Amino acid sequence: MSWNLPNILTLLRIAMIPVLGLMFLLPYPWSNVIAAAIFGVAAVTDWLDGYLARLWKQTSAFGAFLDPVADKLIVAVALVAILTANANAWVAVPVAVIIGREITVSALREWMAELGLRASVAVGWLGKIKTTAQMVAILLMLYAEPIMGVSAFMVGFGLLYIAAVLTIYSMVLYLSAAWRAVNGTAEAEKNRG
Template sequence: MWNTPNLLTMLRILLIPVFVVVFYLDSPWASYVAAAVFGLAALTDWLDGYLARLWEQTSPLGAFLDPVADKLMVAVALVLLLQVDPRTLLALPAIVIIGREITVSALREWMAEIGARAKVAVSKTGKIKTTAQMVSIILLILRDTLFGPWVYDLGLFLLYVAAVLTLWSMILYLRAAWPSLSGQAERGG
C-alpha cells in the first residue's frame, strides 16, 4: 500500500498547504518558489503513474488518491490565481476546468457503481489537457517575475487551450457514458 507511487501521490497532497503558504509570502522570490512547488507537484503526477505501471505497483489506494490529488492541487492553484487576478478573462477557463473536474468525477463514480467505469477511463486528450493546464498554471504563478508580461499572457493562452481540451474530453466522456446515462444500455441499444 505505501509503495513509492503512492508516497509520491501523498507528497503531492502534502505540497498543497506548502504551495498556499509560499504563494502568499510577501517576498520577491515567492512566486518562483510557488511555481517550483507547483511544478514539483505536477512532476509527481506524471512520475507516480509512470512508476506504478513500470514497477507494477498499481493499487486501489493509488487509483483513488491520484485523481483526488490532481484535482485538489489544480483547484487550489486556480482559486489562488483568481484571488490575485479576479478578471473574467481568468475566471472563465478556471470555472470550466473546475466544473469539468467535478462533472467527470461524478460521472466516473456513477459509472463505477454500475460496473462501466472502463467506458470513462483517462484518454490521451485528458493527458494533453493536464499538461497544458499544469504548464499554464506555472506560467500564471510567475506573473510578476523578471520574465516579463509575456509569461502571463502565454499562461493565460495555455489555460484557454486547457479549457477547450477540458470541454472536449468531457464531451468524449459523456458520449461514451451516454448509453448508460440515457438508459439505452439496459434496453440493448
C-alpha cells in the same frame, strides 16, 4: 494502504497543496517563484508515481483512487490562488470551467464505476493533452515573471484558455460515452427482460 514509493509520492503531492497556496499568497517578491517550483515538483511527481507504479507493478486500488484526487486538489488550489491574485472575469471564466469540469467528470466516473461501466469513461489522449496544457498554463501563471522578455503569465493565460476549450470538449466526449454506455446497458437489460 500499500506504503510503496508511488503512493508516498502521491501523499507528498497532497502535503504540498497548502504550502503551494500559502507560498503563492505571501507578500514577498520570491513567493510566486517558490509556488511555481512547488507546482512543478508536484507535476513531475504526478507523472513519476504513475510511471513507477506501472514499471514496478505496484499499482493499487488506493493509489488509483488517491492519484486523481491529489491532481484535482492541487490544480484547484493553484487555480484559486491565481484567481485570487488576478480577480477578473478573464481569469475567472477558464478557472470556473476547469474546476467545474473536474468535479463533473469525477462524479461521472464514480457513477459509472457503480454501474460497472467505468472503462467507458477512461482517460483518453485528449485528456492527456488537456492536462499538459493546463499544467504548463498553471506553472507559467504561478511563476508570472518574464522569460527572455516574454510574459510567462500571458503565455500561461493563453494556454489556460486552450486548456479550458479542451476541457469542455473532453467533458462532452466523456458525457457522450457515458450516455451511450448507460443506454446500451439499459437496452441490453430491456432485451433480456
